[in-house]
Amino acid sequence: MSTIKIGWIGLGKMGVPMAENLIKSGLPVSVYNRNKAKEEELLAKGAQTAPSPAALIEQSDVVIVMVSDDRAIHAVFLGEDGLLSAKTSGKTIINMSTVSSAISREMSILCSNQNNHYLDAPVSGSVKQAESAQLVIMVGGEENVYENVKEILEKLGKLTLLVGGAGAGNAAKLAVNSMIGFYTQGLSEAILFAKKNDIKIDDFLTIINNGALANVYTKTKGDAILNNNFEPAFYLKHIYKDLGLARDQGLDTPLGEAAYESFRQAEKTLGDEDLIAIIKHLDSSK
Structure with missing residues (x-):
């Protein structure tokens, strides 16, 4: 070797x-x-x-x-x-x-x-x-x-x-990243819903991170939201790109279309921030 x-x-x-x-x-x-x-x-x-x-x-x-x-x-x-x-x-x-x-x-x-x-x-x-x-x-x-x-x-x-x-590794990665896009959008929407109903964001994240949905991703991205830290670990513009590639390769589902459109709009101003910055787009577009 x-x-x-x-x-x-x-x-x-x-x-x-x-x-x-x-x-x-x-x-x-x-x-x-x-x-x-x-x-x-x-x-x-x-x-x-x-x-x-x-x-x-x-x-x-x-x-x-x-x-x-x-x-x-x-x-x-x-x-x-x-x-x-x-x-x-x-x-x-x-x-x-x-x-x-x-x-x-x-x-x-x-x-x-x-x-x-x-x-x-x-x-x-x-x-x-x-x-x-x-x-x-x-x-x-x-x-x-x-x-x-x-x-x-x-x-x-x-x-x-x-x-x-050839190409199967890329297809698997696009499937994984599609799920990441869906999950990021869903987590952000849930946080905003909780906030709208007067639940503190840190309290809601404590519930999530101590329940069946707890995982490294919710902990990491939740901390980023609480600290207003959108330094990119994964650029928002890249998840938008990946959702577009998945769409081109046959991702034709209601959730796929909704996530693609949401990140497409957010990418215009938040593309160089971390993908969890989608929460800022969703919060501003109410």
């Missing part, structure tokens, strides 16, 4: 702690990020750098991609000096981004055409779980490719699970 060279693309809120965990494990890691300043933290901890995705894949055995959306995936894979412009063979590319199943299937075919391997492996969890390597990783792709890199993924999360072929 120590001889496997890792390339990492995408150093956002999740990418930095995830790449750092691989460095801590003793793996040689090279990084690429469009904003080169974001590389500095990892370079100081032992990472190497590459000037482009093409250069990165040439010096790596496994490349992990963690970017924001389908458009960024196209740029990383197919842009000038993109991964596939290097025309390597025998490499494994693991796309851990939350993107559409369609783009994963497209990239899987293009990688295969060059005799490279592709897995989609998005994660469930936020920055805290990324830092402590407690993510849940949903994988789509060929079983033999998955088995070859499973040990790497296990350095990033507490659970890795192969759920199907």
Whole structure:
């Protein structure tokens, strides 16, 4: 394992702690990020750098991609000096981004055409779980490719699970994030209903957090509301994006439509805040 060279693309809120965990494990890691300043933290901890995705894949055995959306995936894979412009063979590319199943299937075919391997492996969890390597990783792709890199993924999360072929990991992640969107909307509406009926928010959250519905999410997001802290652990604009992707892939339900529309409206002004900021939108739109 120590001889496997890792390339990492995408150093956002999740990418930095995830790449750092691989460095801590003793793996040689090279990084690429469009904003080169974001590389500095990892370079100081032992990472190497590459000037482009093409250069990165040439010096790596496994490349992990963690970017924001389908458009960024196209740029990383197919842009000038993109991964596939290097025309390597025998490499494994693991796309851990939350993107559409369609783009994963497209990239899987293009990688295969060059005799490279592709897995989609998005994660469930936020920055805290990324830092402590407690993510849940949903994988789509060929079983033999998955088995070859499973040990790497296990350095990033507490659970890795192969759920199907190319794109299946992305579909599983969109299902999970749809549920997160529904739950966040529901929690916010319940809090506002309680408040409207003269129940203190902290009293209501105490009830929730000591009953059958108690979980880490209600505790964390409840504390954020009480402290008026909307610093993003998960951007509201990203849950809106994910609900849109799920909608495009067949999420055609009353709750799905309602949540999508609510986050669509909120994203206009609250997109760069945490998704629990939906409560501010709901409170202001009464």
